[in-house]
Each structure stands twice: as structure tokens, then as C-alpha cells.
Amino acid sequence: MTSSLKIASLSFEQNSTGLGIGTSSPRIPWRFTTDTNQQNWEQTAYDIEIVRPNDFGTEKYHVQSIDSVLVPWPSRPLESRGTARVRVRAYGGTDSVPTKWTDWSKVECGLLSKQDWKAHAITGSVKQPEGPLRPIRFRKTFTLPVTSVSRARLYITSLGVFQAYINGVPVGDHLMAPGWTSYHHRLNHEVFDVSPFLRLGESNTIAVEVAEGWYATRLGFHGGRRFIYGHELALIAQLEIQLTDGDERIILSDSTWKCHQSAIISSEIYDGEVYSALEEQTGWNSHNFKSESSWNSAREIEFPKAELVVPNAPPVRVTQTIKPIDIITTPSNKKIVDFGQNLVGRVRIPRLNIGSGDTVVLTHAEVLENKELGTRPLRVAKCTDKVTSAGDELDWAPQFTFHGFRYVQVDNWTPDLENIVAEVIHTDLTRTGWFNCSHEMINQLHENATWSMRGNFLSIPTDCPQRDERLGWTGDIQVFAPSASFLYNTSGMLGDWLKDLSSEQLENDDAIPPLVIPNVISEDFWPTFPQAIWDDVTILLPWTLYQSYGDIDILRKQYPSMTGWLDRGVQRGPDRLWDDSLFQLGDWLDPTAPPDQPGNARTDGTLVADAYLVHVTSILGQISTILGESADETQYKSEYQKLKLLFRKKYVSAEGWLVGDTQTALALVLVFDLLDDADQIAAAGARLARSVRKSKFQVSTGFAGTPLITHALTRSGYPQLAYRMLQEKNCPSWMYPITMGATTIWERWDSMLPDGSINPGEMTSFNHYALGSIINWLHKTVAGVSPLEPGWRHILIQPVPGGTVTSAEAIYETPYGRLECRWEIRQNNEFHLEVIVPPNSKARVVLPSHSGENSQWIGSGRHKFSTTFDSQVDWPPKALLPPMFEAEDSFV
Template sequence: MPLRLTDLRTEHLVNPLGLDESIPRFSWKIADSRNGASQLAYQLEVSAHNVVVWDSRRIDADTSILVPYAGPALKPHTRYDWRIRIWDHTGTASAWSTPAWFETGFLNALAPWPAAEWIHRPLAAAPADRPAAHLRKTFRLTAAPREARLYITARGIFEPHVNGQRIGNDHLTPGWTDYRHRLEYLTYDVTAQLTAGDNTLEALLADGWYCGFFGFKTQRNNYGDKPALLATLRLVEADGSVRWIGTDASWKTSLGPVVAADLYNGEAFDARLAPKTWQPARVLAFPSLPLTAKAFGRVRTIEELATVALTQPTKGTHVFDLGQNMVGNIRLRIRAPRGTKITIRYAEMLQADGTVYTANLRGARCTDTYICRGGGLETYEPRFTFHGFRYVELTGLKTKPRPDAVTGLVWHTDMESTGTFTCSDPLVNQLQSNIRWGQRGNFLEVPTDCPQRDERLGWTGDAQVFIPTAAFNYDVASFFRKWTRDLADGQHPSGAFPDTAPDIFFNIWPDNTGGTAAWGDAGVICPWTVYQKYGDTRILSENYSAMARSVAFQEKTSAALIRPDTHYGDWLAPDASEAGWGATPSDLIGTAYFARITAIMADVARILGHTADAKRFNALHAKILAAFNRRFVTPDGRLAGDTQTAYLLALGFDLLPEKLRPAALANLERALKRRNDHLATGFVGTPLLCPVLSRFGRTDLAYKLLFNDDYPGWLFPVKNGATTMWERWNSWTPNKGFGEVGMNSFNHYAYGAIGEWLYNTTAGISELAPAFKKILLRPQPHDKLTHATATLDTPYGIVSSAWKRTAKTITWTVVVPPNTTALAVPPAASLDEVRIAKKPWRDTVGISTATHDNLPALVLPPGRYVFTLPAK
């Protein structure tokens, strides 16, 4: 099959409409099954209106990701096409690719929008449950436009319509940012919806994150006290002239069937109602804020789940089981008399009597109501709220509903699935499924801690421990680029990053000044991880000053470089007190993370060419290590607190002199043995547990921890029916039932960080260079497993590692994508035991030898290889 260039992307996105990047970057993949396939050079062309505006000419480089535009300044509201061709490893030029495109937005975050003002529906008084408002404008066109774009945003959430037709399939738009600092807008192509004659532009507007009930103190109006809409329609006439129609005082507003809409409390819909009395909308004035195009996946319905069981635990109560803890909404299809009020409640678990368990929702009502119009089949989908649930309870019906009356609509940010993992153990496979579902449910606009109770916040600690796993499962490059902007927006004047992003504590917990160890450090760790996984240096440069201020804050507020931690410690460790932390000293955790982010900053400074800063960060890092060892480490390698997490931090973050590492490892093993080889770690320690053991030669012990199916361990929830990750190791136990009700989520992804280890140790895929330009293939099989397979669609293409074991032989099949190289470490005592395609490996052209961690390795050019070696 001839070489093809595929998966062309602009700023990680496929054909983005409305892009506010003045220097966009281009990426492509090489589809070429030949061994050794790679790129020697490329040529990139960008065109507008069929005229080439930039031709890179031939560039002798193997770069195929995030190549920056270098032509004349881009124009706003313009469609650009681009194509690529390369010269392959033989020096042969490829055919030109099929063109991709991007379209610019305003390209000026502070410029006022033409013909547009903020508008809202005035209310006489703020009701307890605020309805969704309809806002609309009717206008006349002499002819259908040649081109039409709707630019729209809100302080709140909106749903757009043109001529009665919903535009797009996005939910909860424009999403959530820190409305004190920045807003995002969406762009829609509405050319096909507009006609000659009268046209109507309309939007429904609800509170959303802006002014609805939000934050775990369940107060409203955190950012403002009323929702508002801003929109402008750009029309290009047949002669090329441009006309703008925007939100202003000429718009009308009314109320309709959505009589209440809130993210926590739910939605109330009266199907008997329709907008009737229209009154003038009111214009509002707000301080000028940056307004940028939304440049990552939008929240959409990704999947639908059918009911697997329908029960009636009490008279008139019908409980639908969707078989999977999920996030989103439902589609209700029902026939009932006019005026029938159906109450819909949501739950993750059932009580012993079969009724829904809702105590863990705390102050969130999480209830939708639907009042039937009557007269036939009715369909209802809530759209200004979302829920976390497996079970749906209906009350108010006079007759038993059909099982298909409820369908689960799975919502999350539209991310491309990139990684797969499977093995011979069904419990581990279910664990992997739980990790993915936990990520799907909580990667809804921002990386939330949980999706169901009165919280749903972008907790930074959860995100930073999970981001390596997240990047295996899904393409999260643009998702985290946006979220790191939220982090920077919320950075305190002191330099401390907030504990949640977008920041909400400024209003509900003002004495929380951020900078908490392992939480505030996400502002450094997450951009660094995105760079490692996707090769994106721009996320480093645009966050560099904020990251540096965070290190300066920690240095300034430390005592002799010992960093205090005042909030969370090793959050929810099994031996934790009711206050939330266990025996690992909080200042040890704080100082360990201080050292880690300072080391990262030295690397970031070096990559960005800030040589003086790199030297300064390296020197500071050395001083922090010395302070750490003086305060927390004994001469025999014992750590203060003598906890599993203390040793994991010291070993995992390279905080100890090399001579003390064997002793610290022995002390870690002793700490595990003290717990009968079970974990005793929380959010901080758990992600390090198996990676540290494997790094220091104890993969056998890491597997023992993995395979424990009693409390506490990863497989304990799996064995007890979990379909997502739990917040606590004991969120439910057979002998005690439900755990502490004040904080007991059954969809909380942090402990899913074990997923990275399944990919890079069990299956054996990890990166040796950013974006997997150089790949490490090093599976470490276990006798309990007969096979394991992982695939990852990297920025260069799909890498895979699959091994199968028989009594005598391991067969290991790997695929190295074009334009990369791989370092393969076979699970063999000697390379002399290794064969490729049943022949000695030396017979395969292009392979050479190397070492990795003092182990023999093979350097593999792109291609597919089938290894066989003895099973030992």
C-alpha cells in the first residue's frame, strides 16, 4: 500500500471552526507499513480562497507534529486550507495529502464584537429555582447568504436555535471558565439554516456555573447574579459584503417550558407551556474580559445506554438500572395523561431494599421533573443540568413504564479514544473499564473530582496524579491546555495555584489561599506531562511565568526550604482520621513536591532556552534535597512517619542519595509487610506505589498489590460490583455497607492512576522522548497472566505491545509507528534467547543493540516484529 499522510490536525484539532491562534501549528501522521518508514523532509502549503499564502518549501527535518505556521499574518473570519507532502526514508517524495482546513475566529480577545451587547431577561425577583429564558431576534434577508457564522457565548449556559432548528449538538455551552478573568465563545456554521425572507435567531439561557448553585456549600451567584447572552451573526452576502446582526435591546425575551434549571438541583420541564408573552431584553454592561474561541472538545452525547433491569421496590416507584455508573442525562419516552407530574431521581447505588441511595449527594437535589402535555408519546431530555448515576427512579406514573422508557445519554467532553489495554484477568480488565468510565464521567468540561454531589469541582490534586493515565486512554492535549489556562487564571497574587480550577474557593472558602502540596503543584506538573505525552512546548511557554511564580511562592513561604502543607496530606489514606489525612507528615509531602516541581522547572527552563533560570532552579533543587534529607531521613534510610507514602515520595521523586535507596526500598517493603502486603496509601501515595516498586526491581510485589481483591486494594471495588473508580477504598463494604456519607463518591477517578502502570509495565509501553518520538517497549509479565495487550495512538501513529505466554514460550508482538524508534527490552535473561519471526534477531535488518537500566535491549526502526523467547 503506498505511503499516505493522514490525521491532519491544527492545534491538536481536526478542521477547527473558529480558531484564535495567530500562529497555529500543524501535525500529520505517516501511514506506511514498510519497515523503517520515516520522514526525511516535508513541505507545507497554506491557502486562502484558492491562493497559496505560505509555502514552506522543502524543510529537511523529521518533524511531523506541531509545526508552526510561518506565513503572513492570518486574517480573522477566514477559511484556510492546508496540505502536506513528505520525502520518505528512501528520499522519495510522497503525493500531496488530502487538504485539511481551519477557520479563524476574531483573533483579538479584547476587541468588542460588532453589533453585539450583553443581554438578559429581567426578573422581578430571583426565584429559588430560576427558569431558562428564551431570547430571540427576527430579521429579514433579501437573499440567502453566501456564508453565515454565529459567534456566541454566555455568562451561564445556552442552547442556540435558528429558524426553530437547534444548532450543533453541544451541551452546557460555552462551558466553564473563571468568569472573573476569561470567557470562551463558540462558532457555528449556520449558512444552511438561513433563507431569504424572515429568519429567527434564538437562544435558551440558564444559570450554569456562572450564577447557579455551585460549590460544596451550595450557594449561588459565585461569579455573578444573573445569566447573560452575547452573540453576533456574521453574514457574507453574494457580492462579498459583510453584515452583522448581534444581541442588543431589539431582542425579545420570554419564558417557556423549562421552569427551573440548575446543575445541582436539576431541571423542571412543563410540556404544557410555550413562550407566549415577549418583552424587551435588557442590555447589561460588564467589565471587558478576554474572549477567546473554545479550542478543545465540547460536551456531547457520546453513547447511549439501554435499561438492563426494571424493578419496583415500593408501590409507584420504578427503578431503572442502566448497568453502568455514568454521567449525563436520560431520554424519557412516556405516554401519560395531561398534567401528570413525573419525578426523576438519580443514584449511583441501591439500598438493600432496592430503593435508590442518595445520601451521598449531600446538598444537591439532583432531581428532574417532567409534566406531561398528554395526547401521545412524549420525549424529554434534560439539557441544562447533568447527573452522575447508574440508577434512575421514576415516580408519579399511574401505570408501570416499559423498560425502554429510560435511555442513558452519556455526556462528556468529546475526546478521541487513543489507548486500549486488556489482559487474561477479567477483574483487571474490569478495573481498566472502571478507570476509563471514571475519566469519561469526570472529564466534563474540566477534570472534576466527582460528577454527582454538590461539588463537581476541578480539583487540582486529582488531575495531576491522573493525567499520565488520562493521556493513555484519550487524547487530552487540548483539554488540558484549556484547563492549565484555568489554573493560571486562578493563580493567587502570592503565586500559589488554586486547589480547584476554575477557582471557586475565592467565594466559598476565602481563607483557602491555595498552594497546597500535590494540589497547587498541578500548575507545574500538568503542563509538563502534556509536553511529555504530546511534545507541546507552547503549553510550557504560555504557562512558564505562572509556573515560576509558583516555585517562588513555595520558596518564600518555606521555613529553611521545608514546605508546610496545611490542608489535605495523603488524602483518604485507609488509616486516615476523620479530618482526612493519615500518618505521613504533611511537611514531608510538601517538601517532596517542592523538590519535584523545582526539578521540573529546571528542565522546562532548559527546553525553552532560559539558561540562567535552569541553573537557578537546579541549584534550588539541590538545596531542597539537602533540607529534605536533614529533616526527614535517618542514616539507615528511614523516613519520618515510616509510612508507605513517605518512602514512595522519597524514591519516586529521587529525593535520596543513591546509597540510601536500597535501605529506603527495604523500609518500604517492611511498611507493606506490616499491612500484610496491602496498600495504606491515599491520593498522594497510591499513584506512585506500583511504578516505584517496578522501578526498583520489585514488580513481583507490585503485582501482589494489584491482585489483592480484599480491602484495601484496586480489585476490592471491582469484586463488589463497581463500574467506576470509588473515592474511598471502603466506599462500600459487605460488613459495614456505605462509607462515611459526607464524602463518598462512587465515581472518583484519582485511584485510577494505576492505569499508567498497566500500560507501561504489564503491557510495556512508555515514552523515552516527548510525544513518543522514542518509545520504550518493556513488558514485565506475571505468572498469573497468560496474555496482555496495549495499543496507543501516539502523535506519530499507533504503537502496540502484545504478549502471550504458554508453558514454554512467550510470543511478543510489537508495532513501532513510522517516524519513530523504539528501545525494546525483551523479558529474557539474554538477547541470545530472542528470536524474531522464528529466526535469530540478528537476521532482521536494521536492528541494533543497546542497554536500558543495565538490561540488554534492541533498537527497533518502525515496523512490526514478532518476538519469541523462553517463558521463565
């Protein structure tokens, strides 16, 4: 007898395919289908069966455990290239009946040691004297016998970015591979199954094109720096073919490969790609190419000193194709294609018919200004692609660059709505979270934040995707990570990025992380100095990932980075709080900051830093407990209590007033629990409420306060003020950009001014996710879902209705299965809630109430609740204005 409940998916670590695992003992997570007929189902045990090649019999393991997320590998470790087939079933319910077995899933390791690499690093025959470096093409021809292939794997990486082909067929659908890492420390390698592409008994060709990518291009501000990591592009490829007769063929990159310059003249991250079909060698990547005699021998260079690793992150791919909505003719008679959505990716022209030698120029930008393309925010980035025709029809798109754009100006060719498309490109993360409510502008806000995440999660988490920057700013991802990890499964990508952060941080004795990871900012331009919020990512991002995915290993791996930052990196004053002589970025992009002074905030930077220091010390104390670091636990928990008292003594009056008395300062002390006295907490909440009313519900916070302000109001008993802030449409507000047609989150509250002109500051973009961190409040408070314990096994369902929102829903693919929560308010203030809890989970449901908490625990399955709740109590709240002024409501 088996249960009707099913295991929906079985995977290994963060790898959904099972191919190219980077560890010898991969943990095994599985998720369950949502079966509403299975009420209160909890796992009691599981079976794992493992079959290895050339082993007799099946390994069988029965484990009494409730765990179904990242369970330990029960067998002996795998080796490089090692494979196994695995299946699982789980026991649970009142009768402990097993589920059906999953299908067999295959796991296969990549190359786990540098010693496994026999290939050489090869580059072009001659060294290019200066940049930009022209992409290089490589090829190698080999013959296979008639015997069939049992397995063929291509292990490949590059100094630069590559696209591989076998017999003219692209290998994989990855773009910008192997991605951007801290190349001096870690270099990703890819693993591909290429068995289907090989020709038996005939000649075969492996061909690879390598371009600059992030490796050799210029990166950074004011023109940037070129060759930060190296001066030469290189390929490292190892094709291993096993034949059914037991023979093996290994094709290694070395000086026997041939090379030639590409028909791509240049391809740069900031400036775009230049391609000339006049220089194309048709069939260069196939087995029947006839002009190899014009190619030169490749040159071997020193093998990289960096560790070669298998990435946990999914690859970058084209994830969506978007058609234009309009072709605009500007006052200067330029043709501009409007794709209707600010996105990150590239333009494809599937049928380009122009004369031989003619060149089409595509210039990308996010906005229009004065009805012309708004390129000033790009600074010195050209963001321009050029394609020159040889007279034949082309299906063309740039191969090794990407742009942030909604609008594309097309010169020397007339596009129409049917012969040009935009391809959306980003790291192909698995979508896990959705939100929807009755308020369409709030839905648009959530959609804008989602698009900004998609655009800025391209190999690394960046700040913006369009100008001469596109860097992994630590502060941005620190504040947005809770939102990001609801929308998508970020565990692999952000876990990999944290490894680079540790590598670059801990190579210095003071353990101060660079502000961008990987670090490409010159010390002459921006020397490394300790910073709260930004550097606190060392502790807060692993903590966020642990809360989202329940993976204790992320804490263990990052622990030296966390303790290094807190013990050696923080620059302290005599009282062990921050040294107040140090400059702090603080509440960056306060709305009142002048365009040319984004750090000129109302809230004192040292106060912000001290609040964060108390908070991260508390978090590190909890992490020390979890990891069993008892000495550290004692130290950090004691330090936390001392710092908390010092903070209150320094900044808080006996009545609960703050020295700073700003919305950011008050939000920090309330959300970080820096006050213990109930009267002080109530006074701080009331003071925050007064400030919000006095500011007429317009946003008064920057980087530090924006992620917290609505949470602080809700916790203090003022959810209607949070809704009122959310619904405000006058600038600065979350709704103002939407009234201006925004389809992504802006860097500044007023990146575009009401008259349609672009903010005059040098630093402004229209695709920055940081200020979109409000959506965490939409998930947690409006929809009402959040984890009660790391990994979502225990869930809090606590929607707080308010404003003009009459219904909301959230769907989240927890590590256990799908969680659904939806509510609506019907006639006569009837509140109805429906919850679907995934198997092996529990939820605490707290219904909205004006008279006290109304809560209960529920198990898995579908549950419905109803109560009476008037969501219009205290709505709409009024602004606090002088008596001679009449308040005007501008909420939507």
C-alpha cells in the same frame, strides 16, 4: 513516484475540524498511517501548500525537518475570520520519496479580538429577584434576499449555558456550551457554520435559550453560594452572513431581539431541571411562530469584561446511549431503573405519554442501599428532574443539567426497558489509548478508571459528578493526568484549564493557586493556603502534557505560573523546605483515615510536601533548560541539589531507612529519586517490600502514595509484589470495589462496606478517578509502553510480566501514528512480543530477563521478538505474618 505510506490526518493546533481556531498562526500536526511494509521510515522533509481566498497562486513551502507534530505556520498570520486551505506531504525513507498529498484541509479563525465583537449582551426584560434563575428564550427574525449564501457564521456565547436554533433547527450538537471557565477572566465563544439552515428569499429566525449553567447557579459545599459570577443570564450572538453578490448581513444581539421566559422552570447543576409542557410555546424557535406579540424586548446590559476566547477543548456532547438492564421494585414499592453502569449524563424518555398536568419525577443516584436508592452521599444536591405533561406525547430530556448515576427512581410513571435510556455526556475528547490483558478483573479496573475519567471530564476536570461539589480539584487531576493523557487526547482541554489556573493564581501577589479551578469556594469556608500535591499541579500538569504531546508552548505559557508558585507560593521554613507548622492535606484518604477525618494519614504531611518540593524543583530546572531560561536553570538546579541533601539529612538514615517508614514515604523517595547511594536505594526498596508483605498486600496509601506504589516496587526489583497488590481483593484494594460490583473508581477504598452499606463519612462518592491512577502502571509496566522523550517520538517498550497475567496489550495513538504492543507467555515459558512502531518514530525494546537487560533499538514497522522468561518466579509472594498465623491467599 510516491511512497505507499500515507498521512492519516492533518489538523490545526488541537482543533480537529479547523473551524474557529483561536490563533492567527495555527501550528500544523499530522499523523501517519501505520504501514508495516515501511520499515524504519523516518521523515526527512515536508512540503506545505497554502491557498488563501482572493490570493492568486499557491504558497509553497519545502522544509528540511523531521518534525511532524505542531510544525510552525509558515505563512503570514491569519486575521479574525481569516481562512486558508492547506495540504501537506512528507518525504522519508531511504530514498526520501514523498507521500501522496493530503486532501485539502480548511482552517478558519474565530474572532481573535474583543474589538471584533459588535453584538450587545442582552438579558430578559425584567431582572429576576432571586435564584434559581428561570431560563430565558430569545429570538430575532430577519429576511434574506434570493441571492445564495457564500458563508454564514454564528459567533455566540452566553453568561450561562445556551442552545441556539435557526429556523427551528438546533445549531450544533454541543451541550452545556460555552462551558465552565473562570468567567471573570476568560469566556469561551463558539463558532458555527449555519449556512445550511438559512432560507433564501424568506423570513428567518435565530432563537437561543439560556440557562444558569455554572454561571449563576449555586456552587460549593453546605448549600453553596449562588451568583458567584453574576446575577443575570445573558446572550451575546453575532450572525454574519456573506452573500454571493458581495452583500453582507449581520445580525447582532441587541434590544431589538425579543425575549420570554422558558418552559423550563429551573435548571441547576446540583438540583436538576424542572420542565412544564403546560407553559410551552410550540415553534418558539422557528420562523413561523405566531405568538411573538406576547414577547417583550430584550434588555441590554454591560458587556463582559473577561477576554472572549475560542476554546481549544472539544465541546461537551452526548457520546453514547445506554439502555437499562433492569427495572427494580424496591421494598417501599418504588420503581428504580438500573442502567448497569455508573455514568454521567441524563435520562431521555423518547415517548412519554401521561395526562395533562401530570408530573414525572426522576431522582438519580449511583448506588442502592438496603435495596432503596442511596441518596445520602449526594448531601444537599437534589439530583432530581421533573417533567409536567400537557397531554401530548413528549420526547423529553433535560437540556441544561447533568447527573452522576447508575440508578434512577421514577415516580408517577411506570417505565419499561424500551421507553427510557441514559445518554452519556462529557467533553468529547478523542480516544487515544486502550489496554487489555488476560485477567478480566484487571480489565474491569481499567474500564472503571476510563468511565470515571469520562464522567469527570465535563468541561473541566472535576473530582466527582454527582453531589454538591463537582469542582476542579487540582490534586485529583495532578495525580491522574498521566493516565488521562494516555486514554484520551487531553491537550486542548487541560491546556485551557491551566489558563484559568494561571489567571486565578497570578492575580494574587503570593501566587498560591486555589485548590479548585475555577475557584468557587468561599474564603470564609476554606481560605486559600499553600498545599503540596494540589498546588504542585502548576508544574506537574504542564510537564505531563509536554511528555505526552511534545508541545513546548504549554511550558512557555505556564512558566510564570510555575515560577510564581515555587518562588512566592511555597511557604518555606528556615532550611528552604516546607514550613512544618503549616497544615498539609498530604496522603489524603489513607485507608486507615476515619470516615470523618480523611486527612488523618499515617505518613507525615510535611514529609510528603518536602518530597514533592524536591521533585518539582527538579522538574522546573529541566523546564528552564528547555525554555532557554539560563539564569533560572542555574538557580533551580542548584536549589534542587541543596533541597535533596536537606531532605536526606532530615528524613533518611545512613542505612536508607526513612523517619516516616510508611509505604507512601518510601514510594516517594524511590520514584522521585531522592536517594543517590545505591545501598540506600536497595535498603529503601527492601523496606518497602517488607511493608507491603506485612500489610498482606492490601493498599496502605492515599493520594500521594497510590499513584507511585506499584512503580516504586517495580523499580526496586519487586514487580511480583506489585502484581500481588494489584490482584488483592480484600479491602482496601483495587479489586475490592470490583468484587462489590463497581463500574467506576470510588473516592474511598471502602465507599461501600462489605455488608452493602455506604461509608458513613459525609464525603464519599462512587465516581472519583484519583485512586484509579494505578492504570498508568498497567500501561507502562504490564503492557510495557511509555515515552522515552516528550511526544512519543522515541518510545520505551519494556513489559514486565508477572502475577497470573499471561498476556497483555496496549494500543496508543501517538502524535506520530498508532503504536501497538502485545505480548503473551506460551508453553515452556516462551515469551512472545509483537510491536508496531508508527512512522517517524523509534523504540527501545527491553525484553524481560532474569539475567540482565536484553535491549535493542528498532524503527517503524512491525517487529516480533521471543525469549524465555519464567513469569512465575517468586510467585505468589507470601505475606509477612507472625508464625502462629497461617497466611491465606486472597488474590484473584
